[in-house]
Amino acid sequence: MVGICFKILVSFVLFFLIFLNDDISRVAGSDGKRLKKKHKSSGKGSLPLPSDGGCKGSYPPPAYRDRSENAFDVLNFGAVGDGVTDDTKLEGTIVAPTKREVWGRYGMLQWIQFSKLRGITVSGQGVIDGRGAAWWGGSSYQQITGQFSKVAMPSIKPTALRFYGSFNVMVTGITIQNSPQCHLKFDACTGVIVSNINVLSPGDSLNTDGIHLQNSKDVLVQHSNFACGDDCVSIQTGCSNVYLHDINCGPGHGISIGGLGRDNTKACVSNVTVRNVVIRNTMHGVRIKTWQGGSGSVQGVLFSNVQVFEVQFPIVIDQFYCDRRTCKNQTAAVALEGITYENIRGTYTIKPMHFACSDSVPCMGVVLNNIQLHPIQEAFHMYDADCWHAYGVSLATCIPPISCLQAEKPSKGHIQSNIESC
Secondary structure, eight states, rough: OOOHHHEEEEEHHHHHHHHSOOOOTTHHHHHHHHEEEOOSBBOOOOOOOOOOSSSSSSSOOOOOOGGGEEEEEEGGGTTOOOOOSSSOOOOOOEOOOOGGGGGGGTTSSEEEESSSSSEEEESSSOEEOOOOHHHHSEEEEEEEHHHHEEEEOSSSSOOOEEEESOOOEHHHOOEEESSSSSSSEESEEEEEEEEEEEEOOOTTTTTSSSEESSSSSEEEEEEEEEEEESEEEOOOHHHHEHHHHHHEEESSOOOOEEESSSOOOOHHHHHHHEEEEEEBBSEEEEEEEETOOOOOEEEEEEEEEEEEEEEEEEEEEEETOOOOOOOOOOOOEEEEEEEEEEEEEEESSOOOOEEEEEESSOOOEEEEEEEEEEEEEEEOOOOOOEEEEEEEEEEEESSOOOOOOOOSSSHHHHHHHHHOOO
């Protein structure tokens, strides 16, 4: 089976680092151009349409095309797998360019991408450095005639590393840091294992999700550390059988399912387990967020053994999610059923629990079991836990006590039809 020859690639990169006097940003992927190489084909078949390649709010203009001339094939530089040697090691540092012209007029949706592969492993102790500071502020400083000049970066920010339409994908050991947008993305993949990786970017770096999952199933993320400016792990539509455990998260926005149902779309997420997680100094802890006007459902979610330290909002369900100045009120909503929180403990700085559910499609089957959340007395105004159209039960100890969950069950007409649509 042909492998992805990272050792050869990194040697190629380091060669240019040593022998070229040009800006080192030019050497990462031949002037930062996308890596593209065939592994073993995943075969023919219908795949979900790829998403925008970014995390949130990065839609290309109508005239945008991700042109093939902005990609190169590592085979052209002598990378050949022999079917025996493990040639998927990353044991160096790959750096992204910060020169504006390298990225084209609008930018690129992803920097490094692997598409339609079967049995692909990326491992080692190496680093993928997106040098995203130039993007987070919308500009970079380039040296021109001995002086530094501020140059605006393209509007589309790339994801650092993306896998699309692939089977049996493993990423282990590596560090991805300072991505312009998402650090690691899996889109339309089946059988994903992520283990012992590190994601590092500042807490104020906009839209820099640690891992972004979309249209992917049978996913395991374990024994990894995430520090970023957005969700440590973001689970989007089309995901099922997702298991996250033994993860450190913070800074960032916590671990999120959604936002789902944007622009009146259908979203389906099921069988998600988040267990043995430490979340520290983040905006949210564990969160489910959906847009008004969507359809579909989120079913079978378990958040278990989660420790939070100085988290603003440790437990959140928000069916009125809006990242714009205003959003239109709509009655349709993504249905939520079977959401369990057990052994969630630690400290918060604003509000311990927030359940804001749709009037017409309320949250069903919310279970709270052994919740122990205590306030940090700082210069914040503390709020009590609150609920809106949330139906479920509180079991065992719950600190602070929560009495707003409704026990009686509403009509399940809209809820059942949304669930069945998935």
